[in-house]
Amino acid sequence: MLGRIRLADGEVGGARLRTLLAALLLDTNRMVTVDRLVDALWDAAPPASAIANIRTHVWTLRRLIGDAATLVSHPGGYELVVPENVCDTHVFLLCAGAGRAALADGEFERAGGRPATPGRPRPRTPRRSPPLLRQHVGTTGILRPGADAGGAAAA
Structure with missing residues (x-):
């Protein structure tokens, strides 16, 4: 991903939401564990609400990506399924x-x-x-x- 994190409809707002999308895009079509997402979003000091915050960010991201990709929930992680020509x-x-x-x-x-x-x-x-x-x-x-x-x- 070069430059700003953008979707077809515009830029993704919020640093944590952009970081979540970037973490998922770096491993598209593979499950990314919640632990890796927590590390990516908060580095060494995640809040007690980190997992709940990730769920909220995932919900927001699903609304933003629409039909361009599919954000799949797995036990223990998430997978962003993206066609090869999109990412x-x-x-x-x-x-x-x-x-x-x-x-x-x-x-x-x-x-x-x-x-x-x-x-x-x-x-x-x-x-x-x-x-x-x-x-x-x-x-x-x-x-x-x-x-x-x-x-x-x-x-």
Whole structure:
């Protein structure tokens, strides 16, 4: 997820709601445990009402996402079911895998994709990644050279 957390109808308001959506999007189509969500939303000092707050945020998020995705409740967690072409994380992983495959085949032009659009600013690089992103990149290795589209090391 690059930039602001947005849905088709607009931005998602509230830091905790955006963090919840980001945590679910980083692991789309997989259950995210309530414990991981609590850690993502409150880091080291969750309130006693953390689980109740997550339920409220999930209810709000379901109303916001509408038919774009399905937020499924599981015993012990939640799963955001999202079609591959809707989430930029999926699109990124697919494009990264295609680029690596093109490099392996010696097709350097195809591997590079399109050059940056003239006059369009490059995305700024944050000085420090949010803890949730650092944790995800560390576990998936999506930015590690030699990893496949899912982040696993190539054989």
